[in-house]
Amino acid sequence: MVLFTSLLFWLHLMGLALGGAAAFGNPVVGRRLVATAPEGRPVLFSIAHGLSTVGKIGMGLLILTGLLMVWLRFGGPAGMTTWFWLKMVLLVLLLADIIYIAQVEKRAEAGDEKAFRTLAPLGMLGVVLLLGIVLSAVLAFG
């Protein structure tokens, strides 16, 4: 069981690295998007979609392995500290941010300038939420 939960933790950390590809990579693409004329944007949007796919795989891994570890290592969420529950709240907010970004991205690709300008702050919010999740995880589990 220890070996299994160690492997789960390894996958969890790899999920974090995969998630980082989208969380930190897409703002880089976003900065280029802002500086690019509308006709050049589809190219950069398709790169952003690629990085988002990597990030979604990471997010899936984090949620799946996180849930399994909570049950296998700690016997469930009962007895977890406030930091753990803060982490869960931030996780839900990050999920909502990811879903909302996907919707705004579709509108921006269709030429909606207002949606286009909303993408950068939403991306930065994702970075802040990810850093908050990691901080609360460190304080919850040591």
Place this chain on the structure above:
Amino acid sequence: MAIASSLLFWLHLSALALGGAAVFGVPAVDFWLSGPGAGQESAGFALMKQLTTMGRAAYGVLIVTGPLIAWLRFGGFAGFNAWFDAKMVFVVLLLITMIAQAIFARRTAAGDAKARGMLRQLEIVNIAVLLLIVLCAVFAFN
């Protein structure tokens, strides 16, 4: 002291996520270049360069925070098991592949097709080395 080492560990994990932007983001952009992004080399290479710069910053943070955590949490490097030694070997290997990547990236930019092939192989090697570093870390400290 516990707060300091927790904050260092937070920085360490955040740098892992930032490093993920380079280790997983660069191959994602490269994969896109070989498919839907064919012919968009200048945009693709510029993004790959930025992601690589982020990866180097992450490596720096990991190298600084890692030893500090070792001293603050464990009183130094004495007493670590073979997994820790293996992790250090892979950390050095990752540094070597990052340097090689920078050399081949410069050659690729100058039009060397052979260097381009090497660059793609190094992207895969980087993923494998990162997976092994994290695996060794989990077994060394878990």
